[in-house]
Amino acid sequence: MSIPERNNVHVGGSGDATMVFVHGFGCDQNMWRLIEPVYAKRYRTVLLDLVGSGRSDVSAYDPHKYATLDGYASDMLEVIAETASGPVIFVGHSVSAMIGMLADLRDPSRFAAHVMVGPSPCYVNDGDYVGGFERKDIDGLLDALESNYLGWSSNMAPTIMGAPEQPELAAELENSFCRTDPEIAKQFARVTFLSDHRADLPKLKTPTLVLQCTDDLIAPVAVGEYMKRVLPRGSLALIENVGHCPHLSAPSASCAAIDRFLASEGL
Numbered sequence: 001m002s003i004p005e006r007n008n009v010h011v012g013g014s015g016d017a018t019m020v021f022v023h024g025f026g027c028d029q030n031m032w033r034l035i036e037p038v039y040a041k042r043y044r045t046v047l048l049d050l051v052g053s054g055r056s057d058v059s060a061y062d063p064h065k066y067a068t069l070d071g072y073a074s075d076m077l078e079v080i081a082e083t084a085s086g087p088v089i090f091v092g093h094s095v096s097a098m099i100g101m102l103a104d105l106r107d108p109s110r111f112a113a114h115v116m117v118g119p120s121p122c123y124v125n126d127g128d129y130v131g132g133f134e135r136k137d138i139d140g141l142l143d144a145l146e147s148n149y150l151g152w153s154s155n156m157a158p159t160i161m162g163a164p165e166q167p168e169l170a171a172e173l174e175n176s177f178c179r180t181d182p183e184i185a186k187q188f189a190r191v192t193f194l195s196d197h198r199a200d201l202p203k204l205k206t207p208t209l210v211l212q213c214t215d216d217l218i219a220p221v222a223v224g225e226y227m228k229r230v231l232p233r234g235s236l237a238l239i240e241n242v243g244h245c246p247h248l249s250a251p252s253a254s255c256a257a258i259d260r261f262l263a264s265e266g267l
Contacts, residue, residue: 006075008056016043020084022090022100024095026185034248094117101197104206120132138193204233209257211239
């Protein structure tokens with residue numbers, strides 16, 4: 001199969017630089033529908049589904065390859081090589097922010113900037129580091145997912161989405177979870193929530209915007225503040241919003257923060 005077919009790639013827009021949009025756990029490229037059209041007026045845009053998600057080719061899923069985020073990072077470099085023109089602005093939601101970072105560390109020449117939406121290099125509290133969860137909390141979350149994936153999806157979608165005044169968004173996220181193959185989702189959840197990429201942050205030399213909500217159970221503000229301190233060229237923008245998906249629940253505020261960052265970098 002071709003790389004665009006594998007990742008269900010859609011290319012749009014036009015411009016000297018390329019914006020690559022990559023979704024988080026349990027989601028697909030449709031989650032960018034309120035953001036991507038804004039930037040398609042100024043940039044070439046690339047939308048894709050991670051292997052195992054959305055309308056990607058599930059036959060390409062290899063449990064060994066995707067046992068770490070490095071397997072997804074390899075895919076990102078292949079997609080970029082096939083579809084991007086000019087410098088790349090990598091927009092990654094949640095775990096895909098770390099996937100984009102790993103891809104950059106392999107080939108920094110392709111990347112002009114990162115926009116990390118609700119990122120976390122490590123979800124588990126560790127000494128002075130506040131990731132938001134104790135290890136027992138993560139183990140409980142993963143056990144619940146393992147034993148009853150559909151029930152977990154129903155319970156967690158409203159918590160992850162937030163935006164209580166927009167319940168239709170939580171329903172959309174739950175439906176997205178439920179469309180994902182449960183076995184793939186279980187492995188991806190373990191890879192996501194047990195990952196620790198704190199040691200990689202100081203290696204990322206590319207300008208990076210950390211975009212976080214002021215009330216996010218999955219990636220609390222303390223994580224964004226930590227990343228700003230550790231990233232060599234990191235900046236932090238906080239959006240007054242509840243939830244983990246501001247690109248859906250607060251798209252105008254998200255675009256405003258991204259625009260300020262891109263302008264500051266001459267992009």
